[in-house]
Amino acid sequence: MNIIKETRLGVKTYGKAIHPTKDAILVLSFGTTYEHTKKVTIDSIVQDIQHRYADTKVVLAFSSRIIVKRLRQKGINILSPEEALDQLQAEGYTRVVMVSLDIIPGIEYTYKMALLEAYKQAFTQITLSTPLLYWMGQSACRDDVKLFVEALESQFLSYSDKTAILLMAHGTNHPANAYYAVVQAKLDELTTRPVFIYSVEGWPELQDIIPKLVKLKITDIVLMPMMLVAGDHAHNDMAGEHEGSHLHLLKAAGFTVHTYMHGLGENAAIRKLFVENTVEAVKHGGEI
Known part of the structure; x- marks a missing residue:
């Protein structure tokens, strides 16, 4: 072999x-x-x-x-x-x-x-x-992260530039969780609006993002799944009616929160x- x-x-x-x-x-x-x-x-x-x-x-x-x-x-x-x-x-x-x-x-x-x-x-x-x-654009390789961010931006257009977009990723204990940091860096480079990635089962968590929102004096937020489908995580973890959902946690912290209930596959x-x-x-x- x-x-x-x-x-x-x-x-x-x-x-x-x-x-x-x-x-x-x-x-x-x-x-x-x-x-x-x-x-x-x-x-x-x-x-x-x-x-x-x-x-x-x-x-x-x-x-x-x-x-x-x-x-x-x-x-x-x-x-x-x-x-x-x-x-x-x-x-x-x-x-x-x-x-x-x-x-x-x-x-x-x-x-x-x-x-x-x-x-x-x-x-x-x-x-x-x-x-x-x-791929991340290394050497002669294409930049999947850049292509992804460019495709994702169409989902932001109907919101004010002052509205923060919070992208809910799945998260994992696999080393590939580091891709979220790479996507965040590319978002910071290519977008002018505040966009943050957090995850359900990895890093960063929602609680890691809230201080950044406060520091930027953001009051208006859109929760958006960075998952192929808007399934159980989107309906329950992100936008559920229970007190532990991301929607309720952010509202309790004083933010105005909207939800975008569409998976990436609809894009x-x-x-x-x-x-x-x-x-x-x-x-x-x-x-x-």
Whole structure:
């Protein structure tokens, strides 16, 4: 095994396509039980990818076992990634491109890399795209963070320049949590309005941001999910009616608070970035 080759960054591909091929694209999301946000975010990305590759089979799988189980209890059959890959193999597909709908290369993306390793003998070729945020403009690499911030800015336009935008990220104990600091730096560089990232399960927390708001004498705030879907975290942690929600905590601190209940997947410019990642992954393995 060529260990140097195995550890290269970016799109990962195992194997070599042997023509003729039978091709499939597997879109991998953590998932959501909120049907409306699924339709306007995850399903919309799948449709955009299917439109780009009209003659290729495109399949969706959710990596959250809890979400898959809950959906099946409602009669909605969503495959897990392993089930989807097993099914594609059984149906005779020889080349698979896995598309990550992750925001950062954290724990979920590490799991997808493990999938690639586990199934590399099941197909003549299997490829994994990069997540939304990966490259930072180093050397000749594209700047995913800049592209993301530019796409995100369209969500700010309907608010006053004096209104602070608080972007709620998921957060993780994975080292990839550092991406949020990189995004914050790029926001500071490219935007003139006050925009701050905080996370539910990582750093920085909401309590780290409040002193900054006070120092800037900000009174008006918009809470906005920096997540693919506006699901459980958005409806409960961010905008819930309970006293511990971010909405109530900020109101109790004296701020006027508004909520933006739309996931990143509703942003057409963000969806375009996922499609471009798909195109890159497809080309990495050889055009479908």
